[in-house]
Amino acid sequence: xxxxxxxxxxxxxxxxxxxxxxxxxxxxxLHDQLSPELKGELMTxxxxxxxxxxxxxxxxGFRAPSGLLIKFRVFTVPGQVAHDGTRKAVLxxxxxxxxxxxxxxxxxxxxxxxxxxxxxxxxxxxxxxxxLPLVVQFNKCDLPNAVPxxxxxxxxxxxxxxxxxxxxxxxxxxEATFEALLRAVFRHQAERLALATTHGLDEEAFVAGALGRx
Amino acid sequence: xxxxGFDHEWRLGELLDNASLTRIGPDMAELLGGELAILDFDxxxxxxxxxxxxxxxxxxxxxxxxxxxxxxxxxxxxxxxxTRLLTALLRAELRFKMASTLHLEAVAExxxxxxxxxxxxxxxxxxxxxxxxxxxxxxxxxxxxLEERQQMLYEAEKLASVGQLAAxxxxxxxxxxxxxxxxxxxxxxxxxxxAEFGGRLAEGEAAWKALDLEFVLEDGEDLLTDTAKGIDRxxxxxxxxxxxxxxDRASEEFADINNCLxxxxxxxxxxxxxxxNLKLDxxxxxxxxxxxxxxxxxxxxxxxxxxxxxxxxxxxxxxxxSSLADDxxxxxxxxxxxxxxxxxxxxxxxxxxxxxxxxxxGAGLGLATARNIVLAHSGRIDLDSTPDVGTTVSIFFxxxx
Numbered sequence: 001x002x003x004x005x006x007x008x009x010x011x012x013x014x015x016x017x018x019x020x021x022x023x024x025x026x027x028x029x030l031h032d033q034l035s036p037e038l039k040g041e042l043m044t045x046x047x048x049x050x051x052x053x054x055x056x057x058x059x060x061g062f063r064a065p066s067g068l069l070i071k072f073r074v075f076t077v078p079g080q081v082a083h084d085g086t087r088k089a090v091l092x093x094x095x096x097x098x099x100x101x102x103x104x105x106x107x108x109x110x111x112x113x114x115x116x117x118x119x120x121x122x123x124x125x126x127x128x129x130x131x132l133p134l135v136v137q138f139n140k141c142d143l144p145n146a147v148p149x150x151x152x153x154x155x156x157x158x159x160x161x162x163x164x165x166x167x168x169x170x171x172x173x174x175e176a177t178f179e180a181l182l183r184a185v186f187r188h189q190a191e192r193l194a195l196a197t198t199h200g201l202d203e204e205a206f207v208a209g210a211l212g213r214x
Numbered sequence: 215x216x217x218x219g220f221d222h223e224w225r226l227g228e229l230l231d232n233a234s235l236t237r238i239g240p241d242m243a244e245l246l247g248g249e250l251a252i253l254d255f256d257x258x259x260x261x262x263x264x265x266x267x268x269x270x271x272x273x274x275x276x277x278x279x280x281x282x283x284x285x286x287x288x289x290x291x292x293x294x295x296x297t298r299l300l301t302a303l304l305r306a307e308l309r310f311k312m313a314s315t316l317h318l319e320a321v322a323e324x325x326x327x328x329x330x331x332x333x334x335x336x337x338x339x340x341x342x343x344x345x346x347x348x349x350x351x352x353x354x355x356x357x358x359x360l361e362e363r364q365q366m367l368y369e370a371e372k373l374a375s376v377g378q379l380a381a382x383x384x385x386x387x388x389x390x391x392x393x394x395x396x397x398x399x400x401x402x403x404x405x406x407x408x409a410e411f412g413g414r415l416a417e418g419e420a421a422w423k424a425l426d427l428e429f430v431l432e433d434g435e436d437l438l439t440d441t442a443k444g445i446d447r448x449x450x451x452x453x454x455x456x457x458x459x460x461x462d463r464a465s466e467e468f469a470d471i472n473n474c475l476x477x478x479x480x481x482x483x484x485x486x487x488x489x490x491n492l493k494l495d496x497x498x499x500x501x502x503x504x505x506x507x508x509x510x511x512x513x514x515x516x517x518x519x520x521x522x523x524x525x526x527x528x529x530x531x532x533x534x535x536s537s538l539a540d541d542x543x544x545x546x547x548x549x550x551x552x553x554x555x556x557x558x559x560x561x562x563x564x565x566x567x568x569x570x571x572x573x574x575x576g577a578g579l580g581l582a583t584a585r586n587i588v589l590a591h592s593g594r595i596d597l598d599s600t601p602d603v604g605t606t607v608s609i610f611f612x613x614x615x
Contacts, residue, residue, distance in 0.1 A: 040276035045309065054317070057312075073276075085327070
C-alpha cells in the first residue's frame with residue numbers, strides 16, 4: 001500500500017506475465033508516449049537476448065494541487081519460469097498489476113500458468129489478490145494466429161478485471177492499459193489516502209497528471 | 215543486508231560509501247579547480263568542505279534529488295558536467311545495488327519456499343508415520359486376539375485329551391478298587407471266624423478244623439498281598455498322571471527322553487483295546503534339555519493316534535515305539551500297522567483344525583500341537599504313511615555338539 005512520506009506518495013505498479021509477452025515493450029512505449037510533469041529514465045536490465053533478468057523500472061510523477069508529489073514506479077518482472085523467486089520479490093508491496101498475456105493461441109497454456117503463479121505469488125507476499133487493482137492486457141493481438149477478441153471476451157466475461165487489447169510494439173493499447181490501471185488504483189486507494197479531500201485530486205485529475213494530459 | 219527492499223528509493227549516501235567518496239571527491243574537485251562538497255538528499259555533508267555561498271547542483275536518478283554537489287568558486291557549466299558524470303556513476307551503482315538486493319531477496323524467497331515445501335513434506339511424512347504406527351498397533355492387537363483364541367483352542371484340545379485320559383484312568387482305578395473292596399469284605403468275615411474260634415477255645419483242635427482256620431490264614435494272606443498289589447497299581451497310575459499334569463508349570467529340565475516315552479506308554483497300555491499291542495524298543499539316549507511335561511503329552515497323543523489308526527483298520531495290530539541316538543541327535547519313531555493316510559490327508563495332517571474324525575472327537579489340533587512342541591525343541595517331525603499299510607511318525611531332536 002502506498003504510504004505518504006516527506007510530502008510524497010509512491011505507487012508501485014507491476015507488469016506481470018509469461019516470458020516474452022511484451023512487458024518491457026510496454027514500459028518502453030509508456031516512456032515514449034507519456035509526458036507527465038516528472039519522468040525518469042527507463043532502467044532496464046536485459047540480457048543480450050532481450051530477456052529481462054531482474055526487472056525494468058520506469059519512474060513517473062506529478063505534483064497534486066496540494067503540493068503532494070505523486071510518484072509511480074512501474075516495474076516489470078522477469079517472465080521466465082526459472083525466476084519465480086525474483087518475480088515474488090518484485091511483486092511484493094505492489095499497489096496494482098498489469099497482466100500482459102500473449103494473444104498467440106500457442107501461448108494459452110503459458111498464459112494460464114503465469115496467471116496462476118501470479119495469484120499464488122500474491123498470496124505468498126501478502127497481497128489480497130481478490131481486491132488488488134488488476135488489468136489484463138492481451139498483447140500482440142495483431143498476430144495472424146492470435147485468439148480473436150470476441151473469443152477472449154467471452155471466456156473472460158465472468159472475470160472482474162478490465163481487458164485491454166494491445167499491440168505494444170507499435171504502441172497500440174499501451175496507454176489505455178496504463179490508464180485502466182491508474183483508475184483501478186485510484187478507486188482502490190483514493191479514499192484511504194484522502195486524495196480528493198486533502199489533495200484536490202479526483203480520478204480524472206489523477207489520470208491526467210500521471211499520463212501528462214492537459 | 216538492509217531491511218529495506220530492493221525497490222526503496224536509494225539515497226546518494228547509500229549508493230556511495232565513504233571509501234568511494236574519498237576516491238571520487240578529490241578527482242572531481244581537481245577537475246573543477248575549486249572547493250567541492252557532496253551532500254546527501256537531506257543536505258547532510260557526505261564528503262568535502264561546504265562553503266556557505268556554494269552553488270548547489272541536484273543529483274537526480276529518478277524524479278527527485280537523491281543528493282547534491284556543491285561547489286565554491288567553480289564554473290556553473292563545469293559543475294553541471296561534473297554532476298552529470300557523478301549521476302552516470304550513481305546510475306551504474308544503483309543498477310548493481312538494486313539487482314544484488316533483489317537477488318538476495320529472491321534467494322531468500324526461494325529458500326523460504328524450500329522450507330515451506332520441506333515443512334509440508336515433514337508434516338505429510340509425520341501423518342504417514344502416525345498412520346503406519348496406528349496400523350501396526352491394530353495388527354498387533356489383532357494378532358494378540360488370534361493368539362489368545364489359538365491358545366484357548368490348544369487349551370480345549372488339552373482338556374479334551376485330559377478328559378479322555380481321565381475316563382480311561384477312572385476305569386483303571388475302579389478295577390483295583392473293586393477287588394480291594396471285595397478282598398477287604400472277605401477278610402472281615404475271616405476276622406469273624408477268628409472271633410468265633412476265641413469263644414470255642416475249649417473245643418481245641420476240633421473247633422480250629424470245624425472253622426477251617428487253616429484255609430482262612432492262607433487265603434487271608436493272599437487277600438492282603440492282592441490288596442497291596444492293587445494299591446500299588448493305583449499309586450503308579452496316580453504317579454503317571456502327576457507326571458502328565460505338570461505341563462502347565464513346565465520348566466526346562468535335563469531329562470532322558472526314554473523316560474517320557476515310558477510314561478506315555480504306561481498310560482496307553484492301561485487303555486489298550488484287545489488285539490492291539492505296544493512294543494517299546496528303546497536304546498540308551500543322551501540327556502536332553504527339554505520340557506518333559508510337553509514331551510509326555512506329545513508322545514501320548516502320537517501313541518494314541520497310532521492305536522486309533524489300528525482300531526480304524528478293524529484288525530489286530532502292533533504299535534512299535536523306537537528310539538536311538540546318533541552323532542546328530544535323537545531319533546524317535548512311532549510306527550503302527552493301521553489304516554494309514556491318503557496323500558491328501560498326509561498333506562493336511564499338520565494343519566490346525568484338520569481332522570478325519572467325527573465332530574466332537576477332537577478339535578483337529580493333535581498333530582498341530584505336536585509339531586509346535588517339536589519346533590519348540592528345535593526339532594523336526596515327519597509323517598510317512600501308506601493307506602491300509604500303516605503310518606510312521608519320525609521325530610528328530612538335535613543334540614548340542
